[in-house]
Amino acid sequence: MIPLQKQIKKIVEKIILEDNKKKYYVGKIILDTANINPVTYLSFGTWKLWGSGRVPVGVDVDDIDFNEAEKTGGEKTHTLTLDEMPKHNHTLNDGTDGPGLYPNWGSITGWGVTSEYLNGNGGESNSAYTGSSTAHNNMPPYITCYMWKRVE
Numbered sequence: 001m002i003p004l005q006k007q008i009k010k011i012v013e014k015i016i017l018e019d020n021k022k023k024y025y026v027g028k029i030i031l032d033t034a035n036i037n038p039v040t041y042l043s044f045g046t047w048k049l050w051g052s053g054r055v056p057v058g059v060d061v062d063d064i065d066f067n068e069a070e071k072t073g074g075e076k077t078h079t080l081t082l083d084e085m086p087k088h089n090h091t092l093n094d095g096t097d098g099p100g101l102y103p104n105w106g107s108i109t110g111w112g113v114t115s116e117y118l119n120g121n122g123g124e125s126n127s128a129y130t131g132s133s134t135a136h137n138n139m140p141p142y143i144t145c146y147m148w149k150r151v152e
Contacts, residue, residue, distance in 0.1 A: 017043070017044065020042055020044070021044060021045075024038070024042060024044075024045060024150055025150065026045070026150050026151065026152060027149070027150065028149070028150045029050060029051075029147055029148065029149050030047075030147070030148045030149075031145045031146070031147055031148075032145060032146045032148065033145050033146070034146070035146050037148065038148050038150070045150045045151075045152065046150070046151050046152040047148045047149065047150050047151070048148070048149055048151050049146065049147065049148060049149075050147045050148060050149035051147045051149075052147075053076075054072065054074075055074075055140065055142060056147075074138070075138060076137075076138060076139065077135035077136060077137060077138055078135055078136060078138045079133060079134065079135045079136070080136070
């Protein structure tokens with residue numbers, strides 16, 4: 001290569017590099033399905049994996065939870081609290097009708113109901129507890145990728 005060609009090549013490479021530095025500024029996020037650090041093909045900057053195990057959400061300046069970049073929140077699984085459960089009740093018919101002796105003491109088979117009465121118009125029937133209080137999946141539909149952030 002003659003000296004003039006070398007100089008032109010250097011100038012073109014410098015222009016491309018400066019243009020890429022503007023495109024891939026500090027704070028830029030790149031999503032990729034290949035686990036290749038962007039420095040290997042851009043030849044500049046320091047890139048770190050970003051947001052591992054998290055779903056990105058757009059900034060919403062009118063919502064305190066989302067009003068600036070890189071806020072975090074949410075949870076992968078969640079156990080509902082009593083306040084988060086819908087208000088509800090359970091109506092039970094224990095089969096008793098009118099005054100009399102109802103010697104049923106225990107659980108009505110298959111219903112999980114405890115009947116407590118000896119005589120009169122039946123007694124009090126309580127539904128058994130249901131559920132196990134374990135956390136439930138709280139994940140939206142997702143697809144994984146590598147997210148790289150330029151940090152310097």
